[in-house]
Amino acid sequence: MAERKPLRVHGAIAREIGIEIVSGRLRPGHVLDSELEASANRHVSRTAYREALRMLSAKGLISSRPRAGTRVSPMPDWHMLDPDVLAWLFSDAPRPEMLHSLFELRTIIEPAAAALAAKNRRAAHLERMERAFADMRRYTLHRPEGRLADQEFHAALLAASANPFMISLTKGVTAAVDSLTLFKLRLSKVERDPVPDHVKVFNAVRNKDADGAREAMENLIRLAVLDMPASQRPKPAARPVALVAH
Numbered sequence: 001m002a003e004r005k006p007l008r009v010h011g012a013i014a015r016e017i018g019i020e021i022v023s024g025r026l027r028p029g030h031v032l033d034s035e036l037e038a039s040a041n042r043h044v045s046r047t048a049y050r051e052a053l054r055m056l057s058a059k060g061l062i063s064s065r066p067r068a069g070t071r072v073s074p075m076p077d078w079h080m081l082d083p084d085v086l087a088w089l090f091s092d093a094p095r096p097e098m099l100h101s102l103f104e105l106r107t108i109i110e111p112a113a114a115a116l117a118a119k120n121r122r123a124a125h126l127e128r129m130e131r132a133f134a135d136m137r138r139y140t141l142h143r144p145e146g147r148l149a150d151q152e153f154h155a156a157l158l159a160a161s162a163n164p165f166m167i168s169l170t171k172g173v174t175a176a177v178d179s180l181t182l183f184k185l186r187l188s189k190v191e192r193d194p195v196p197d198h199v200k201v202f203n204a205v206r207n208k209d210a211d212g213a214r215e216a217m218e219n220l221i222r223l224a225v226l227d228m229p230a231s232q233r234p235k236p237a238a239r240p241v242a243l244v245a246h
Helices: 009-022 035-042 046-058 083-089 096-120 123-139 144-160 170-187 195-206 210-226
Strands: 062-065 069-072
Touching (some): 009 083, 096 144, 096 195, 123 144, 123 195, 144 170, 144 195
C-alpha cells in the first residue's frame, strides 16, 4: 500500500481541530474563532480555513448558524464511522468507553454479516476473501499491506452479505478494524496470528454454514478483544433482567 500522502493545508487544519473535538479538549457548544481571526492566528488563508470547517461540518463535528457562530456539535451528531473521525479518535489513547462501544458495534454487525454471507456469497466474494487472508499471511498486520488485506477481507465479507444497508457500512467497519489494529500495535507487538481465525470464517462462508460463520466471526472478535491491554478491554455486556409473568 502506498504511503499516505501529506495533507493539504485545509486537511491539516481539519485534523488539528477534529482531534481537539473528539479528544474532548473542545467541548460541545464551544464557539470557534471567527474565520478572520482563526486564519490570522494559524497563518493560513481564509479559504483554507473555510474549507477545513466545511470538512468538519460534513463529518457532523461542528455546525454554523448566522449570528451564532460556529459551534462544536454534541457527540450524537458526529459521524462516528467516518474514517477520518475514527483516525482522530485513535490519534492518541481513545477513551475506554469508545473502545467498548466500537467492539460492541463490531459484535453486532459482523457476525450477522458473516451469517448472511454464508447464504448469499458468490465465487467472486470467496476469491476476494481468499486473496485477502493470503496477503495477511504474507505481510502480517505489522506492515501496511497486511493491514490493507485485513480490511479487504472484512469488506469482501460485507459485500457477500448482499444486504445493501450492511454494505453501506463497509468504510466504517474497515476503518474500525484498522484503527483498532493500529492502536494495539502502538501499545505492543501482537504475537497472536489472526489469519487462522479469518480462515475459519472463510471456510464456514464457503461451506454455506451460516451458524458456523456467525460463531467463527464472534470468536474472531472475541480474540481481538483479548489482544487489547486488560485496562482497555470492553466490559462484559450486562445480562437482561428476566421478566416475571404476573
